[in-house]
Every structure is written in C-alpha cells, then in structure tokens.
Amino acid sequence: MAAVGIAVVLGLAALLPTAALPCGALQPDNTTASKLLGTWLYVAGAAQFPQHLLELLLIANGHLQVEPGAGEQELPVPQRVAVGDQCLTNNSTYFEIAVGNTTLVKHAKTHQTVGTLMNLSSEDVLLIQYQLQRERTYLGLYLYARNLNVSTERREELERYAKCLGLSEEIVYAPWKTELCQVRDIEKGNSPCREPAAVVTASPPPGTHRPGSAGN
Template sequence: MLATLTLLLGLPLALAAEPPTCAPLVTVTFDNATIPGILGQWIYIAGASRYAPHLAELKAVKHAAFSFSPGSHDDELNVTEIMRLNETCVVKNTSKIHIFWHNSTLMHVDGQVASTAELIQSDKELLIMKHPNTNSPGLSLSARTPNVSKEHLEEFKAHLHCLGLTDEDVFFTSEKDSCGLPGEKTGEGDAEPQTG
C-alpha cells in the first residue's frame, strides 16, 4: 500500500519533469513569393548536427556571410559566400542552389558536394534550414543581421531539441571573425580572402 501511495504521489512530479512535446517542424511550401523572399544577404549564425561528415565543417566555420541571387533558370540560385574557415578567409562565388518546387527543397551544389535543405517556417528575417539526413538531421540558423533576438535563438533551440539535438551539438559563429568584403581589411592580422 505504501509503495502504491508513493508511486501515485511521485507520478505528478515525474510527469511535470517530462520535456514538452514537439510539434512537427513546419516546412515552407514554395510559392512565387518564397524564393524572392530569400534573395539577398544572410549571416550564418549557427549550425548543429551529429552527422560526422558535417561536424568538421561546422567546427571550422568561424564566420560566414552569403547572398542568394537569381540564377539563369527559375529553378536555380547563384550563391556568393565569404567565410572564415579556421584562420583562412575564403570567397566562393561558383556554387549554386537548385530549387525543387515539387517537394519544396533546396540543394546546394559546390563542386562534387551536394546537400539538401528544407526551409522551416519562421520570421522573414531568419533563415532556419533543416538538413535531412537519414542518420541524423541537422539544423542551421542564418539571419539578415549578425545579431538575433533572444526569442529567435530560443525558437531555434526549440527546433533543435525537437530533432533530438542538444545545445552541445550547436556550433556558433562570431562576428569578430568576419572576413569583410574581398580586399577590405577588418582588423590587424586579417588574411586576404582567397577566391575559391
């Protein structure tokens, strides 16, 4: 009897300690306004994954800015990236984003490497992308400015937890590691950006 009473009294505490249930991440269904809405400059803020091939890249990216511009076809975007990988600034303007209208996904192609992403519904000043992978999905956060609000960061973290990722899986970039524009010096000791 005492064991049953203890179990019943402890049950509400155990239930209260359970994490909140997660609603499925709502992805954006592409329409005529979707792609024009993501054109322009973005600052990469953070990324998370447990997928081993992506971890090295997440750890190496200290800062990144990128811009999307219309490609030569309706199903393509041009991408220009300026990033600091460890101590080296790199400028890439040769990669493409392929738009798959039928399933609302994007595919980034950089040389022989391709990765897919789905846009998560959010504030128009944020670009939250889910990177599907059968073993471990990833999530990235970019914004129109280098600073995001606490609420936007909490939204990103809530999505992370719903994918089974933790704060320890997140790698943040830093504005102090910005490379600036090609040819521009942002501080003492900055390396000249390398074009890729």
C-alpha cells in the same frame, strides 16, 4: 587549425528519404524567390555528433549570397566560411524553388538534394537543414540572418528545430571577430577567398572548398 571530423564528398552524397525530414520544411509561394535574394549572415549551427560540434567552434564567421538564376526556380548560392586563418568557399549549390513543394538545397553538378530550407516565423532569418550520407547519415542545422541581431524568439526556434531533428542540445554561435570572408567583398564581386579545384567539404556548409585539399 584543420576542421575535425570526416570529410564528405558531395558528389557521393546520397538522397535521404522524405521520412528523414520530420520537421517543418519551407513550402514556397510566388514571392519566395525574391525574398531569398541577397546576403545572409551565418549566425549559429547545431550538429548531430560531437566531432561536428568541434568543427562549428572553429567557425569565426560566414555568409551566403542568394543570386538570381536563369529562372525563379533555381537560385545559385555562393557561400563563404572563415575557419581559423582561411576563408573557405563553395559555389556548387543552389536553392530549388518549387511553388507548393519543399524548398531544397541541391548540388549544382549532380542535382542531388543536400539540404532543405526550414519554415520560420520571420522572413529575416534562414534555417537550413543539411542531410548527407556516406558511411552514415549526417544531419546539421545552420541559422542565417539578414543581420546579427537575432531575437531570443528566433534562437529558441532554432533550439526547437534542433531538438525535433535529434541534434545535440548545444547551439554554437559564430563570434564574428575575424576580418576574413567580409560581406562587402562578396557583394562587390571581389572576394578575397581562394577556391581551389577540390570538392572535399567541411561543415558548415557542405560543399565548402578547403584550400590545400586533395581533389576527388
């Protein structure tokens, strides 16, 4: 089943002003890069528009793998999302870690900002606010964790951020019932996911490659 909503081409994503980030962004220190490394499991998402909530309902599971970069300031972030019977991939984003500044998610080719890491009270969870703009601004909020046993406190924290950003009050949690996009495959460097040349995105996360999409 195809994801519902407007496809967004990351190459056309526009930078949003800092004023569009009213909630607490993560300000890294010298230990942040090492703490981000490794596998993060997709737990839940919140979206701005009803059509994007429908897309979140299609997600069976997902994960991202934060990898060491050439330096500590840029960490590649390969991502996998299982939607229906397909494993969608994205190898085009990275975290920009600048001590004392906001931690950003950037597109590897254009170096444009497509997201921001949010500040949470636990090091075992990762909250990413994506901000994309084409015909109109799109905001999404996605929660990742080291394991799927996310506490009530962390869930409530996600809800508070979603409310702060003006997103829908509905939080969609991934059921994790599919065999696609298994974590052990990406950790072994033997992912079953296919990555075509197309750069058209589905959510989450922005930049995810959809098998069979037309290129830009």
